[in-house]
Amino acid sequence: MRFNEWRCRPLAEVYPIVWLDAIHYKVKESGRYVSKAIYTILGLDLEGQKELLGLYISENEGANYWLSVLTDLHNRGVKDILIACVDGLTGFPEAIASIYPQTETQLCVIHQIRNSMKYVASKHQKAFMADLKPVYRAATKLEAEVALDELEAKWGTQYPIVITSWRKKWDNLSLYFQYPESIRKAIYTTNAVEAVHRQFRKLTKSKGAFPNENSLLKLLYAGILNATEKWTMPVNNWSLALSQFAIHFEGRLDSKLDI
Structure with a gap:
């Protein structure tokens, strides 16, 4: 063809x-x-x-x-x-x-993480990533939202643009939590x-x-x-x-x- x-x-x-x-x-x-x-x-x-x-x-x-x-x-x-x-x-x-x-x-989610890290100072990136992982690796959406609240409490003052981006896009970023692991891996x-x-x-x-x-x-x-x-x-x-x-x-x- x-x-x-x-x-x-x-x-x-x-x-x-x-x-x-x-x-x-x-x-x-x-x-x-x-x-x-x-x-x-x-x-x-x-x-x-x-x-x-x-x-x-x-x-x-x-x-x-x-x-x-x-x-x-x-x-x-x-x-x-x-x-x-x-x-x-x-x-x-x-x-x-x-x-x-x-x-x-x-x-x-990977695009979102990459874009987020552009706004985080290099000296904070390792610690920020450690606190971000519980958000996107959570077992449930509720756990992810609790982790996002904790991320904001710790980093929200320094990096409000990052937290705002996650909050604004959350409905579409968190869709995969409603599926079992086999489907999550394919779509996140x-x-x-x-x-x-x-x-x-x-x-x-x-x-x-x-x-x-x-x-x-x-x-x-x-x-x-x-x-x-x-x-x-x-x-x-x-x-x-x-x-x-x-x-x-x-x-x-x-x-x-x-x-």
């Missing part, structure tokens, strides 16, 4: 999990090199198999462009996504909700799609920039073909996870699972 056929192919109606992230490259445009965002969408189908749903390109990463990407997925047949895993880009959950209003959006970060980006970087590391968008997309597509050859097995404990999804998202998988 050629790249243009692949990018327009019909998709399944339902994906239990979809990860969305972007990677940036330099591309020549009107005689100068500009930064372009490659939007990567990785899905997990009802068989527990990974599938790269699409690659898109734009001048910069933004919620408005993600909205057009999600619209394209919908037009290609994706009627429902149970959980979307994304980074902390402002407006991203709202963009998803406008196309898929029933989808639960989990913000990547965007590591699955970042692994695809690592494969892209291996392909492109010898190229500082690209002469046009098409040459970049075709090379990445070649990388996709190589990566998907290794995706032969479903994720661990998928049957158990799927049964839990069927209970949690009552009615939304019935027609697909013959329930």
Whole structure:
């Protein structure tokens, strides 16, 4: 299948999990090199198999462009996504909700941690991380909220911007606490799609920039073909996870699972 056929192919109606992230490259445009965002969408189908749903390109990463990407997925047949895993880009959950209003959006906890540490003085980072771990590694959401209160009591005066960010995004950061361990591991970060980006970087590391968008997309597509050859097995404990999804998202998988 050629790249243009692949990018327009019909998709399944339902994906239990979809990860969305972007990677940036330099591309020549009107005689100068500009930064372009490659939007990567990785899905997990009802068989527990990974599938790269699409690659898109734009001048910069933004919620408005993600909205057009999600619209394209919908037009290609994706009627429902149970959980979307994304980074902390402002407006991203709202963009998803406008196309898929029933989808639960989990913000990547690792992205949130990285962004938080940018605002913490280097001399405090080790201690701050030690106090932050009980928040995202808690067994329950209630335990996590108690740990967040303790984090604020200790560090809130020095780093109010960090605490405010966690509080503001908490609903989407804490979504994974309602699931068992097998599902939590899959959704609390965007590591699955970042692994695809690592494969892209291996392909492109010898190229500082690209002469046009098409040459970049075709090379990445070649990388996709190589990566998907290794995706032969479903994720661990998928049957158990799927049964839990069927209970949690009552009615939304019935027609697909013959329930």
